[in-house]
């Protein structure tokens with residue numbers, strides 16, 4: 001083998017090693033849970049995303065809302081600030097959900113919020129159960145996105161809204177493709193700068209780790225909003241619209257009406 005070939009092989013072996021030591025999503029959030037509200041929860045851009053999701057959901061008093069990947073409850077609590085609705089929060093991480101449960105008890109909200117430790121891939125609810133199904137920065141973790149969208153369509157009432165707030169970033173492609181890396185770094189540099197500025201070193205360090213996880217994931221996670229929109233149309237949602245977060249084009253909110 002020539003020197004260049006040996007070097008390339010060494011690099012590929014390193015990438016494979018990094019991939020094989022990657023943590024699965026549950027482990028990831030188990031470690032992050034206690035710092036979540038002090039890291040992502042401190043970044044204004046995240047709150048702007050949650051606010052836009054609530055606004056575009058058009059939530060009304062007594063409506064039933066499902067929060068998929070509710071985590072520590074940042075989105076659910078914003079729904080309740082907007083209207084006296086009924087929330088069901090599901091999350092696959094016991095550690096994230098436990099922090100939400102503490103808040104529910106502290107704020108005496110158990111008549112308004114129920115929670116379930118459940119995977120978003122199963123969505124075990126009856127047909128036509130919810131007025132709104134909302135999800136923020138969660139569904140990109142799912143491998144079978146189309147199957148989940150079909151389930152969301154099924155559990156929404158006719159006229160109900162699916163509201164998705166997430167990263168508009170397509171991470172598909174080869175890990176070793178430099179174009180893919182550059183495309184992602186363009187987004188990540190803004191994300192890292194915001195985190196450092198608004199949440200300090202702790203937030204920066206967490207978002208830096210998240211970025212690395214996405215880069216090394218080889219397309220397991222994120223798809224762009226063009227693809228989300230197509231999946232919703234294929235699922236026969238009546239109307240699908242996408243809005244960018246003002247001043248932060250990498251984050252978008254999709255509204256699909258059943």
Ligand SMILES: C[S@@+](CC[C@H](N)C(=O)[O-])C[C@H]1O[C@@H](n2cnc3c(N)ncnc32)[C@H](O)[C@@H]1O
Pocket residue numbers: 025029050068069070071072073074075090091092093096118119120121135136137138141142
């Ligand atoms: C980045 S946090 C977002 C939490 C909250 N929605 C917010 O915007 O602050 C992602 C959440 O999705 C949850 N999650 C990831 N994969 C999931 C899955 N397959 N099913 C259910 N929850 C999942 C994680 O445990 C975590 O609480």
